[in-house]
Amino acid sequence: MKEKDIRDKDKLKLYLKLVQEDCKAFLNSKKALVKVKCPACQEDKHILEFKKSCFEYVTCLNCSTLYAKTRLSFDSLKEFYGRSASTDFWVKEFFMPVAEARREKIFRPRAEFITEYFGKDPAWQIGDIGAGFGLFLDELHKLWGQSSYIAIEPSLEQAELCGKLDLKAECSTLEELKGYDNSFNLLTAFELFEHLYDPSVFLSSVYRLLKKGGWLFLTTLNGEGFDIRILWEDSKAIYPPCHINFFNPGSIRHLLTREGFEAVKIETPGQLDWDIVEGAIVNDSIKLGKFWETFARKGKSEAKDELQDWIRRNNLSSHMRVLARKK
Numbered sequence: 001m002k003e004k005d006i007r008d009k010d011k012l013k014l015y016l017k018l019v020q021e022d023c024k025a026f027l028n029s030k031k032a033l034v035k036v037k038c039p040a041c042q043e044d045k046h047i048l049e050f051k052k053s054c055f056e057y058v059t060c061l062n063c064s065t066l067y068a069k070t071r072l073s074f075d076s077l078k079e080f081y082g083r084s085a086s087t088d089f090w091v092k093e094f095f096m097p098v099a100e101a102r103r104e105k106i107f108r109p110r111a112e113f114i115t116e117y118f119g120k121d122p123a124w125q126i127g128d129i130g131a132g133f134g135l136f137l138d139e140l141h142k143l144w145g146q147s148s149y150i151a152i153e154p155s156l157e158q159a160e161l162c163g164k165l166d167l168k169a170e171c172s173t174l175e176e177l178k179g180y181d182n183s184f185n186l187l188t189a190f191e192l193f194e195h196l197y198d199p200s201v202f203l204s205s206v207y208r209l210l211k212k213g214g215w216l217f218l219t220t221l222n223g224e225g226f227d228i229r230i231l232w233e234d235s236k237a238i239y240p241p242c243h244i245n246f247f248n249p250g251s252i253r254h255l256l257t258r259e260g261f262e263a264v265k266i267e268t269p270g271q272l273d274w275d276i277v278e279g280a281i282v283n284d285s286i287k288l289g290k291f292w293e294t295f296a297r298k299g300k301s302e303a304k305d306e307l308q309d310w311i312r313r314n315n316l317s318s319h320m321r322v323l324a325r326k327k
């Protein structure tokens with residue numbers, strides 16, 4: 001898989017520009033910025049790494065989580081996602097044209113991972129948090145016909161799209177979802193943790209909704225992964241006020257354990273690290289030294305594939321996949 005298969009680079013640039021503009025408008029309207037402790041271990045010892053706009057990104061000296069120490073408050077962030085031009089662009093212009101490609105390249109393999117890991121259909125109640133267009137649940141439904149599926153999606157527009165796929169949709173945030181305590185066997189949350197104002201609060205809601213022994217399957221960004229570490233403050237994955245938490249395999253284990261989960265599997269099966277770095281060198285003229293410059297421009301595709309495979313096998317990708325269980 002290549003980056004161009006799942007996102008248009010020009011649209012990504014435009015989206016990030018819109019986010020900046022929306023963010024500026026929010027800050028001008030005197031929305032409060034707040035300072036937080038490490039979202040993984042709650043310690044407050046950190047070093048400043050860089051600033052993006054007026055948001056300080058720091059590394060926790062206890063658990064190495066990279067996080068935005070300054071961030072929009074919970075309510076401001078909710079408002080930001082609810083009514084900003086950038087969110088509208090992301091849904092209609094950025095995601096929609098590649099939705100079917102993403103179904104094939106991302107959501108179907110995720111559904112297959114689940115069915116391979118757990119075996120034959122256990123007739124579970126399964127919920128996808130931030131279900132978007134419902135593509136993941138739709139794919140899982142094709143493989144496990146006996147299980148029941150609930151798309152948990154705060155955007156009314158997207159919840160309606162889930163309804164069209166014959167999925168039960170709950171138009172709600174996870175924290176506000178009522179009537180499902182101790183009822184899910186499996187909850188999924190894809191590319192959400194990097195966005196969360198307070199991942200601990202989010203996990204306590206997941207804990208409340210899962211049955212005892214129920215599973216959480218999540219994917220998020222690994223702040224110790226290849227493309228993020230190489231590109232660092234030039235990484236497009238690090239952008240305020242949206243991407244604010246970059247856990248790593250150790251710190252996400254710590255967080256899950258503290259919130260009453262057993263972290264059963266933490267791995268980084270990413271496929272795009274090198275492609276992202278190459279794109280930054282070739283298309284964006286980011287300077288990363290002579291070796292990477294030469295490798296990006298003259299390296300053989302087999303060598304690049306081998307590098308990505310090495311990154312994946314050694315748990316060094318920026319894309320992290322986690323399976324955890326409620327104790």
Ligand SMILES: [Zn+2]
Nearest residue numbers: 038041060063
């Ligand atoms: Zn920490």
